Amino acid sequence: MNRLTWALADGWTVTRREVTHWTANPGQLVAGLLFPVMVLLLFAYLLGGGIEVPGGDYREFLLPGMFAMTMIFGLEGTFTAISTDVTKGVTDRFRSLPMASSAVVSGRAAADMLTTVLALAVLLASGLAVGWRAHNGLGGALAAVGLLLWLRFALLWMGIWLGLKIRNPEAVMALQILVWPIAFLSNAITSPATMPGWLGVIADWNPLSSTAAATRELFGNPGWANDTWAAAHALELSLAWPLVITAIFAPLSVRAYRNLSR
Amino acid sequence: MLYGTLYGMTYTIEARGLVKRYGDRAALDGFDLTVPRGTVHGLLGPNGAGKTTAVRVLTTLLRADAGSARVAGFDVARDGGEVRRHIGLVGQHAALDEALSGRANLEMFGRLSHLRPKAAGRRAGELLDRFGLADTGRKAVKHYSGGMRRRLDLAAGLILSPPVLFLDEPTTGLDPRGRAEVWAAVRALVADGTTVLLTTQYLEEADQLAHRISVVHEGRPVAEGTPEELKKTVGGDRVEIVVHDPADLPAVAALLGPGAETDHDTRRVSAPAPDRMATLTAVVHDLAAGGIAADDVAIRRPTLDEVFLHLTRSAAPRSHA
Known part of the structure; x- marks a missing residue:
């Protein structure tokens, strides 16, 4: 085998490790998959009744927001896995083996994308169960899923970088909590127009909002009546934001990984 | 297989003047080491003496700022891939996947060492047998005792039957029984001809296992010899x-x-x-x-403790200008 096939084979071995985790510990997988479903039910049935929507069913607004939020929640899985491996010395063991060094990252990336696809499938099914529908046919739905995965892919690099940089458990915990306000400071659950001025502006420009709004468009779900520039250009921004995030964090991640030998 | 030779002797590990700085502090400050093939060499020193840094440079995990080193005949800076094919590393933490079984861990590391799936499975079985883990091979590592983890960790370092094995404080945090288990495993390896570089804070461990010992202080060896020779340096x-x-x-x-x-x-x-x-x-x-x-x-008879205190006390503090 040559270098490239070994790099792929090694990456697959690292990915398969995650799949083995699922079978070894199905409870943890199920809990992880059901968590967004719980948040969905919380908003659809308990809190959603109090949220004003400009015509239509709140669930039609909520689901695309929940899809996008789930992409953000995935960040936690990436940086926790990377940081655990580094602190436990597993990363060093990988680096002392004659394996392709790219596999540590590529294997993790593939594993997390796989987990995301699974989580998204569960959430889509739950959405359909609570009455949400995609109205633009399969093409629109696939494009929407593609946009969501594009955001998740960008967040992978952020997660890898954070995992390599942040070692102490307190900081990891702080970061896990910080994901929440970032996820809620968006148009995922409510309209930014209802937020106090400057908060609304931040929520409007949150990459999560762009993906949620663009996903609503592609699924044919109604959007918030919002006439800001960011809201009007959601589709463009939902393509651009992940590109910007990747352009910043992919090189930072590669550098942080190389710096392990410094 | 190629090994470095010097003065007609064959050395499996050779380090010359290794330097590694972190800001103003030199973790390695002109570190020299030669380890003949098939012997156990102990690096003895307190926390922060530079033992782990030396192991990390020799196992290609860390790049030295100056100096050179060859392991199993290959230069650690230029031929990292070849070095990694000839070494096993057992670090300070048991570097294992807690959620996977012992067998699954060994198979994964075997695959990543580029064994074919069948060979990786066979090797995992052999190692579990050899380290007395055959019965617990299917249990998740998080249910293992400290001693079992260390033995599995040791097994993971031996997947490719490496000619050179690095053990970085292999018994830190183990109870006496776990320590005895690891010592027995190391002795068995040496009987098979493996060259071992062992770092330890425990003088007893170095005394028990090492043919030769380097006392490391402030980033370089300050004394080297057999345990008996070192004991003589503090008097009879x-x-x-x-x-x-x-x-x-x-x-x-x-x-x-x-x-x-x-x-x-x-x-x-x-x-x-x-x-x-x-x-x-x-x-x-x-x-x-x-x-x-x-x-x-x-x-x-003087103990290595006394040798150690004597040497680290008498070594004059060095300036790092």
């Missing part, structure tokens, strides 16, 4: 007397002559005993003649 055997009444201490010290050292807290006086039994007999006779009651009289 000593006679030790524990008196019953502290008031007798000065009298006993006077009796033993100018080399005597008194420790009031333990009511102990010690002095060189060049003639061993003759000295002991003379001392016992003198004590009886002087009417001094002793709780204990014994001949004692």
